[in-house]
Amino acid sequence: MENYYDAFKKIPGTVIFDATQSRLGYHLNMFAMSLMKNENRQAFKADEVAYLNRFPMSPVQHQAVLDRDYNKMIGLGGNIYFLAKIGATDGHSFQKLASLMTGMPEDDYRNMMIQGGRNPTMPIGPVEK
Structure with missing residues (x-):
């Protein structure tokens, strides 16, 4: 196991x-x-x-x-x-950092989290500045 x-x-x-x-x-x-x-x-x-x-x-x-x-x-x-x-x-807020780390716009990241979070098989995107 x-x-x-x-x-x-x-x-x-x-x-x-x-x-x-x-x-x-x-x-x-x-x-x-x-x-x-x-x-x-x-x-x-x-x-x-x-x-x-x-x-x-x-x-x-x-x-x-x-x-x-x-x-x-x-x-x-x-x-x-x-x-x-x-x-x-x-x-930057913690939410902004998470959006940068996933390569998602902050609004999209926030909405994803409100809807239950990221699918664990979803690839992580590039870091933006």
């Missing part, structure tokens, strides 16, 4: 945030959580590269933040609840 964890791995586009992902994304998530403080948000907005250089992220993680590629950040260990701090710094 298949276990619960393995069943989720079969859903296209699903990344399980487990201990391995947590370790992989530690510095990425610490950066994102730093944006809870206004002075850090202001420093990040003033010079993103300089602010990101304060955190020992991998070059791929660093670039994913600059590109605002949330799907990539999740694949690199980002926790969506922490990554939402980046979106909030950019003035």
Whole structure:
């Protein structure tokens, strides 16, 4: 019998945030959580590269933040609840981030969720800026 964890791995586009992902994304998530403080948000907005250089992220993680590629950040260990701090710094709601991550217009995403959510076999679209 298949276990619960393995069943989720079969859903296209699903990344399980487990201990391995947590370790992989530690510095990425610490950066994102730093944006809870206004002075850090202001420093990040003033010079993103300089602010990101304060955190020992991998070059791929660093670039994913600059590109605002949330799907990539999740694949690199980002926790969506922490990554939402980046979106909030950019003035985006959580709903807007989800629409960007699925490649759907925000209204379409909202309506899909109101109607019960995404079919798990539906492909995930490209990330838009």
